[in-house]
Amino acid sequence: MLKTHVAIYITSNNNKQLLLNNILSGELLPNLKPLKGAVFSEYVINKHIDLERRYGHVFITAANKNSLAHASEGERKKALLQHIISNKPEYIIADNIYGNLDVETQKNIKLLFHKLNKSTIIIQITNRLQDVLSFIDTVFQFSENTLKPLIHTEDEKNTKNYFINTLPKPHKPIVLQTKTLVKFENVSVAYFDRMIIKNINWEINQGEFWHLKGANGSGKSTILSLISGDNPKAYNQNIYLFGNKKGSGESVWDIKKQIGFFGFDMLRGFKKHESIENMILSGFYDSVGLYKHPNESEIAIAQQWLALLGMKSIKSKSFQTLSSGHKRLVLIARAMVKHPPLLILDEPTNGLDDTDALMFTSLINKIATETNTAILYVSHREEAGLKPDFIYQLSPSKTGSTGKQII
Numbered sequence: 338m339l340k341t342h343v344a345i346y347i348t349s350n351n352n353k354q355l356l357l358n359n360i361l362s363g364e365l366l367p368n369l370k371p372l373k374g375a376v377f378s379e380y381v382i383n384k385h386i387d388l389e390r391r392y393g394h395v396f397i398t399a400a401n402k403n404s405l406a407h408a409s410e411g412e413r414k415k416a417l418l419q420h421i422i423s424n425k426p427e428y429i430i431a432d433n434i435y436g437n438l439d440v441e442t443q444k445n446i447k448l449l450f451h452k453l454n455k456s457t458i459i460i461q462i463t464n465r466l467q468d469v470l471s472f473i474d475t476v477f478q479f480s481e482n483t484l485k486p487l488i489h490t491e492d493e494k495n496t497k498n499y500f501i502n503t504l505p506k507p508h509k510p511i512v513l514q515t516k517t518l519v520k521f522e523n524v525s526v527a528y529f530d531r532m533i534i535k536n537i538n539w540e541i542n543q544g545e546f547w548h549l550k551g552a553n554g555s556g557k558s559t560i561l562s563l564i565s566g567d568n569p570k571a572y573n574q575n576i577y578l579f580g581n582k583k584g585s586g587e588s589v590w591d592i593k594k595q596i597g598f599f600g601f602d603m604l605r606g607f608k609k610h611e612s613i614e615n616m617i618l619s620g621f622y623d624s625v626g627l628y629k630h631p632n633e634s635e636i637a638i639a640q641q642w643l644a645l646l647g648m649k650s651i652k653s654k655s656f657q658t659l660s661s662g663h664k665r666l667v668l669i670a671r672a673m674v675k676h677p678p679l680l681i682l683d684e685p686t687n688g689l690d691d692t693d694a695l696m697f698t699s700l701i702n703k704i705a706t707e708t709n710t711a712i713l714y715v716s717h718r719e720e721a722g723l724k725p726d727f728i729y730q731l732s733p734s735k736t737g738s739t740g741k742q743i744i
């Protein structure tokens with residue numbers, strides 16, 4: 338009987354679903370087969386959200402009584418773990434335990450696992466070696482569908498420059514009449530009678546690199562949705578986007594074309610077999626996947642991005658065949674082909690392995706230094722080597738989160 342806890346390190350180009358299936362079927366770790374198990378992962382959360390939508394019934398509620406669909410990313414994770422614990426499993430497969438969790442909650446989750454390990458076998462799956470729980474001594478690496486002892490390689494240096502060429506220039510630079518891209522004046526949002534953000538004052542100017550921080554549920558995604566045009570709560574507020582007051586006749590598309598976006602879950606449900614080249618080209622049309630005929634200069638710029646990413650020789654391959662790390666690089670190129678005034682990155686390194694996270698960070702720093710695109714980076718994880726100019730911190734309180742610039 339397997340009594341020891343194990344961690345399994347998996348790189349971004351390995352198939353995590355296959356690993357999970359092989360553990361659950363008893364193929365890997367056969368000693369677990371007769372035991373009652375549970376899976377703690379973002380995939381399970383998404384499955385529950387789909388069930389909520391399909392059956393109109395809430396199966397798991399967050400601590401604030403919200404359904405999973407309305408809960409923040411962190412609230413969802415906490416709710417799933419509580420649900421699992423209440424079912425008293427004999428083992429838990431815990432995937433990416435800290436992903437999307439604020440620093441305080443990471444500490445609480447760590448404590449919870451430290452308590453749980455007395456009664457429950459923990460099989461931790463992680464893309465980051467630094468996340469391995471300290472009570473776990475046995476670390477495997479999943480590769481070629483088997484578990485092998487992990488061979489530590491020399492840590493890569495944070496400063497490594499992965500991209501030698503300079504970034505491709507835009508075909509037609511977007512010229513704005515204003516230096517200020519985003520301006521919030523005393524912006525507040527409430528859902529029902531609960532205040533989420535209160536009197537937020539914030540300005541993002543051209544070329545600035547901001548890291549937006551805040552505890553789970555403090556309102557970061559709410560702020561992003563006010564900027565990117567999706568949230569009806571943005572109306573009748575003093576929100577100025579790219580020089581115009583929000584609600585002064587602009588369409589959602591007028592706003593969206595000024596913004597490049599990458600969110601870790603933006604490919605949820607995207608199954609199309611699009612070539613890598615077309616995926617980059619689709620950035621010219623603000624679509625994910627190409628539905629129009631690009632012109633010659635757009636194709637030329639896409640070639641330059643392919644060269645920068647070292648993907649010229651595989652440009653016709655399906656985007657779906659890439660590792661999640663390489664997919665993200667392509668999606669950043671897609672978001673950047675037009676050099677939009679603002680690039681929004683929502684938990685962009687969630688789920689990446691150590692090497693891919695370094696590569697990703699290096700590309701973001703390069704965009705920050707070589708372009709006039711402002712970056713709004715939202716993440717709980719402190720990526721070593723990431724160099725934001727400013728940090729905006731949301732601090733939750735009963736009357737709504739307040740915000741201030743801390744760097």
Ligand SMILES: Nc1ncnc2c1ncn2[C@@H]1O[C@H](COP(=O)(O)OP(=O)(O)OP(=O)(O)O)[C@@H](O)[C@H]1O
Pocket residue numbers: 401403407408409410411412437439528533551552553554555556557558559560
């Ligand atoms: N449509 C909605 N209806 C009701 N409550 C909502 C809705 N959308 C968000 N909320 C609540 O607003 C609060 C802020 O959510 P938001 O997603 O902005 O937080 P966040 O800072 O991005 O959190 P996380 O880091 O966990 O993703 C949460 O408590 C969430 O449950």
